[in-house]
Amino acid sequence: MLDIKLIRTNPDQVRAGLAKRGVEALVDELLQLDQERRDQLTMVENLKNKRNVVSKEVGRLKAAKVEATNLINEMKIVNDQIKKLDGEIKEIEEKISSMLFSIPNLPQEDVPVGKDEKENKEIRRWGEPRKFSFDPKPHWELGENLEVLDFDRGAKLSGARFTVLKGLGARLERALVNFMLDLHINKHGYTEIFPPFLVNRDCMVGTGQLPKFEEDMFKVNPGEYFLVPTAEVPVTNLHREEILELESLPKKYVAYTACFRAEAGSAGRDTRGLIRQHQFNKVELVKLTTPENSYQEHGALVHDAEKVLQLLGLPYRVVLLSSGDMGFSASKCYDLEVWLPSFGVYREISSCSNFEDFQARRANIRFRREPDAKPEFVHTLNGSGLAIGRTVAAIMENYQEKDGTIMIPEVLIPYMGSIKVIK
RNA sequence: GGAGAGAUACCCAAGUUGGCUGAAGGGGACGGUUUGCUAAACCGUUAGUAGGAGCAAUCCUAGCGAGGGUUCGAAUCCCUCUCUCUCCGCCA
Numbered sequence: 001m002l003d004i005k006l007i008r009t010n011p012d013q014v015r016a017g018l019a020k021r022g023v024e025a026l027v028d029e030l031l032q033l034d035q036e037r038r039d040q041l042t043m044v045e046n047l048k049n050k051r052n053v054v055s056k057e058v059g060r061l062k063a064a065k066v067e068a069t070n071l072i073n074e075m076k077i078v079n080d081q082i083k084k085l086d087g088e089i090k091e092i093e094e095k096i097s098s099m100l101f102s103i104p105n106l107p108q109e110d111v112p113v114g115k116d117e118k119e120n121k122e123i124r125r126w127g128e129p130r131k132f133s134f135d136p137k138p139h140w141e142l143g144e145n146l147e148v149l150d151f152d153r154g155a156k157l158s159g160a161r162f163t164v165l166k167g168l169g170a171r172l173e174r175a176l177v178n179f180m181l182d183l184h185i186n187k188h189g190y191t192e193i194f195p196p197f198l199v200n201r202d203c204m205v206g207t208g209q210l211p212k213f214e215e216d217m218f219k220v221n222p223g224e225y226f227l228v229p230t231a232e233v234p235v236t237n238l239h240r241e242e243i244l245e246l247e248s249l250p251k252k253y254v255a256y257t258a259c260f261r262a263e264a265g266s267a268g269r270d271t272r273g274l275i276r277q278h279q280f281n282k283v284e285l286v287k288l289t290t291p292e293n294s295y296q297e298h299g300a301l302v303h304d305a306e307k308v309l310q311l312l313g314l315p316y317r318v319v320l321l322s323s324g325d326m327g328f329s330a331s332k333c334y335d336l337e338v339w340l341p342s343f344g345v346y347r348e349i350s351s352c353s354n355f356e357d358f359q360a361r362r363a364n365i366r367f368r369r370e371p372d373a374k375p376e377f378v379h380t381l382n383g384s385g386l387a388i389g390r391t392v393a394a395i396m397e398n399y400q401e402k403d404g405t406i407m408i409p410e411v412l413i414p415y416m417g418s419i420k421v422i423k
Numbered sequence: 424g425g426a427g428a429g430a431u432a433c434c435c436a437a438g439u440u441g442g443c444u445g446a447a448g449g450g451g452a453c454g455g456u457u458u459g460c461u462a463a464a465c466c467g468u469u470a471g472u473a474g475g476a477g478c479a480a481u482c483c484u485a486g487c488g489a490g491g492g493u494u495c496g497a498a499u500c501c502c503u504c505u506c507u508c509u510c511c512g513c514c515a
Binding site for chain 1: 474
């Protein structure tokens with residue numbers, strides 16, 4: 001959520017920022033509503049003050065057994081006015097907040113301006129895509145042949161975009177979760193969190209999934225719960241409505257969760273394989289930090305995610321997303337894209353965003369510099385470290401042999417019970 | 424799911440014949456006096472927050488779990504909801 005005060009004092013900056021995203025901003029309408037709200041507020045607060053003062057007077061008169069009917073009748077009229085104004089203000093405020101909740105974050109200055117992913121900027125590459133002496137197979141073929149991926153039965157159990165992992169496929173999935181968690185906990189200093197997979201509406205609003213993207217979410221009844229689309233939601237919201245100590249920052253959390261996405265609007269895309277599923281596993285990194293440190297932390301977070309790919313020996317590149325390709329809440333975002341031989345392209349496997357104070361303002365997550373200082377919003381960041389399903393796909397494709405077997409990357413062998421090859 | 428109890432400031436806790444109580448009293452924290460040093464004792468300070476007006480000092484509004492209602496006036500009365508605790512039932 002953008003700061004209404006920023007819009008009030010710096011409307012042109014807001015217009016320009018949103019224009020980079022290709023978003024037509026309702027800045028003028030917002031400014032007008034804001035002015036209206038403040039005018040009404042001043043009026044109603046004066047009336048409330050009058051009511052408070054007169055009511056005390058009435059109490060005093062009654063205690064002294066003095067007639068106060070006139071004052072009481074006068075206040076009845078004032079009350080009617082207050083009620084009317086309060087109603088109007090509430091309406092205006094609802095309009096303002098629903099508009100604010102639907103306006104995306106402003107891109108950071110060095111984000112390339114562009115319509116979509118075509119204008120993303122490649123930052124660096126790591127690793128050399130392997131030269132195959134045979135035609136590399138897509139992971140779904142390899143997985144079905146080895147009987148470690150079962151798409152048909154996934155469809156039988158649930159439907160399209162669900163997959164059953166079996167035997168060493170399931171084992172590989174679990175090994176990757178543990179490997180990634182251990183790496184980030186032991187080597188990168190993150191604290192492990194195991195959050196609920198169902199969260200309430202406030203959490204979803206806090207991190208920006210709602211109200212705008214409800215059709216992308218799975219909603220669960222009874223009760224009003226949402227299946228988490230990413231661990232970002234519960235983990236960032238751990239500190240919703242809290243004021244943190246400066247010394248406790250940065251907070252660095254790593255969490256494994258299953259992730260659930262309705263994938264509305266993705267019909268026909270990535271219909272085969274593990275790339276786009278309604279349910280997938282992910283290890284997610286989340287940081288809460290001070291504004292002055294957030295970009296340094298952002299860079300470090302990207303490196304922490306990259307380390308996973310490096311240790312797994314998977315070639316990848318780092319891409320800085322253009323203003324048009326960034327998520328709703330992000331101010332700046334790097335994607336890690338892993339090499340997938342059967343596709344012959346780099347595919348997103350991690351998305352590392354700095355949200356600055358956009359989520360913090362929604363979720364009201366603040367910190368205090370000094371014991372008496374005014375609370376300020378933290379900056380929130382997160383990144384996949386990594387998406388497990390896509391990592392499985394990448395390992396299968398990059399480590400496949402001519403006979404259709406799959407070598408296990410060195411660092412995973414201990415997590416695979418010393419098994420070195422899936423055959 | 425059934426029965427009951429509760430939610431008040433950093434913590435504990437008083438406050439239901441509605442009216443100088445936005446909140447007694449403890450504890451803690453902070454400051455001070457005393458002291459060779461500690462301790463004790465004594466004195467003082469201690470809602471935070473959000474919003475609005477103002478150049479500012481400052482003032483106003485909201486706020487006793489949340490949201491409504493009654494009333495000139497609500498921590499106090501009424502309704503709805505959430506969460507916590509105890510007992511019973513069920514359950515991994």
